[in-house]
Amino acid sequence: MIQRMRIGPGEKPRIAARDPRDDLGLRDKARAHARLEELKARIEVLQQRLYAEARHSVLLVLQGLDASGKDGVVRSVFAGVNPQGCRVASFKAPTSTELAHDYLWRVHAVLPARGEIGIFNRSHYEDVVAVRMLELAPERVWRRRPGHIVAWERMLADEGTSIVKVFLNVSKDEQRRRLQERVDDPEKRWKFRRDDLAVRARFDEYLAAYEDVIEQTSSEHAPWHVVPADRNWVKATAVAGLLVDALERVDPKLPEPESGIEGLRIE
Amino acid sequence: MIQRMRIGPGEKPRIAARDPRDDLGLRDKARAHARLEELKARIEVLQQRLYAEARHSVLLVLQGLDASGKDGVVRSVFAGVNPQGCRVASFKAPTSTELAHDYLWRVHAVLPARGEIGIFNRSHYEDVVAVRMLELAPERVWRRRPGHIVAWERMLADEGTSIVKVFLNVSKDEQRRRLQERVDDPEKRWKFRRDDLAVRARFDEYLAAYEDVIEQTSSEHAPWHVVPADRNWVKATAVAGLLVDALERVDPKLPEPESGIEGLRIE
Structure with missing residues (x-):
């Protein structure tokens, strides 16, 4: 399952040629859910050891x-x-304080500590893709960023962070369906902005920008994965599988107790 | 249930007189678990609105x-x-950088942002109780801290943070049983430190120090609750109940969508 998603170093991801409805061999929703529950139980155990x-x-x-x-x-x-x-960080448009620093500053500040799992909902990759698409900086600025990022992620990996990068590959048609659902559902309507349509109008250009940056930044120490995202049960199970794989490579162990604790009677 | 746990402003908590095995009217484990599941479902809904x-x-x-x-x-x-x-912060012994600042500095830095639920596993109250018990600072230093804390929590409440403070009231006998379990279980043994016994030996003194600080810092805007903690099902359900109560007082609402979104067709 993982090999089908992984982009090797220097490999062209060929996102547009990948099927966003691929089931990765999971076959059906019930099977995928059962697998997801197994994977979550495994994450729970491994996370406790990572933390300990x-x-x-x-x-x-x-x-x-x-x-x-x-x-x-x-x-x-x-x-x-x-x-x-477990620490989730979401990155929105940078604040004025954040803009007063280099683009990795705010990201670095919220990296997971040793023992933690960090989840970045969006990331420093917006500083390449969004900056490029919205022309927030000249081309020479965003062109050199993938190089910085590879080096920075190398440092993080060397210092003990396992990095798993995921691109959720949704089709243009499924995106239309989901945006329509946001518009139609009064509980979800507040999430929809007209600006979303301007981005949608450039769907293929965004995909091409991701194509570039993924090719430039997938490395042995911080590989990218293109995850088929049209079906929620495939996507969730795939990401859980990638996380378990990363945790198993880390193979965290419970620390040794202080010596001579065994057999102690507490009064 | 909540009134039985709440310490009013200026009220003596009388921790030692409270029963750590009180079931708060929950009666049995099955009932409490069913109630906990209801409360968690409610937290989920309210948290989404808080975030939105x-x-x-x-x-x-x-x-x-x-x-x-x-x-x-x-x-x-x-x-x-x-x-x-949802953001959990655990406070351990302060680092040298943290000690180079006032005691509220590191705490302030990790407060929940608007829209977030923050959970402090230990907190600035260690800077009163632990500092007092371990004589990490002279009495005049820790004596004035409850006053700072009341004022600081007042500011936070005024600026939009609902504060719920919980003291988990475990009995000395149940503590013995749990520490013994840590020693006996090879999977948990690493958590046990001999230092824990030195703290246990002063159980009543620690309780008296909490008695003082809770009396001094329970306020309308940031009340303390003494939660009976000998039975896990009581404790979890009680804390979930306190959280739901706080969220319901906040009564968060979904934001208004941009005008004219309703009925829009996405192409």
Whole structure:
């Protein structure tokens, strides 16, 4: 399952050629849900050990176009995991204080500590893709950023952070359906902004911008994965599987107790 | 249920006279679990609105002696709640950078943002109680802190943070049983430290120090609650109930959508 999603270093992701409805061999919703529950139970156990050991951290980076389901993945995969030791950071348009620093400053500040799982709902990749698409900086500025990012992620990996990067690949048609649902549902309507339509109108250009940055920044130490995102049950199970894979590579161990504790009677 | 736990402004908490096995009228474990599930479903809905509205925040402060079950409460009440918009902060012994600032500095930095629920596993109250018990600062220093804290929490409440403070009241006998379990269980043994015994030996003194600080800092805008903590099902359900009560007082509303969105067709 994981190999089908992983983009090797220097490999062209060919996002547009990938099927957003691919079921990754999960076959049906019931099977996928059963698998998701197993994976979540495994995350729970591994997260406790990660937290207890407090030597490594895991960072999950979630990117995707509007309505690709980033919020939904956070909820499906992490609701049920102990929130102690789990840290979600969402990145919106930078504040004036954040803009007064380099683009990695605000991101660096909220990285998971040793023992924690960090989830980035959007990330420093917006500082390449959104900046490019909205012309927030000249081309020479965003062109050099993938190079910085590869080096910075290398440092993080060397210092004990396992990085898993996910691009949620939603189709243009499924995006239309989900945006329409937001408009039609009074409970969801507040989430919809007219600006979303301007972004949607450039769907293919956004995809091409992701194509570039994913190719430039997928590395052995911080690989990208293109996850088919038209079906929620595929997406959630796939991301949970990637997280379990990362945690198993870390293989955290419970720390040794103080010596001579065994057999102690508490008065 | 809530009135039985709440300490009014200026009221003596009389912790030692309270029964750590009180069931708060929940009667049995099955009933309490059913009630907990209802409360968690309610938290989920209210948290989504809190997050969407992004005007108010809720801060839950958890204090209690060793093995009173602070970690367990975080897990029981918040696993299942969307971690996006939920932020747990655990306070350990301050680092040298933290000690280079006033004691509220590190606490202030990790308060929940508008729209978030923050959970403090230990808090600035350690800077009164632990500092007093371990003689980390002279008496005149910790004696004046409750006054600062009341004023600081007043400011937070005025600016939109609902504060709920919980003291988990475990009995000395139940603490013994839980510490013994840590020693006996190879999976939990790493959590046990010999230092825990030195703290346990002064159980009544710690309780008296909490008695003082709770009396001095329970206020209308940031009330303390003494939660019976010998039975996990009582404790979790009680804390979930306090949180729902706080969220219902905030009464967050979904924001208005942009005008003219209704009926829009997405192309």
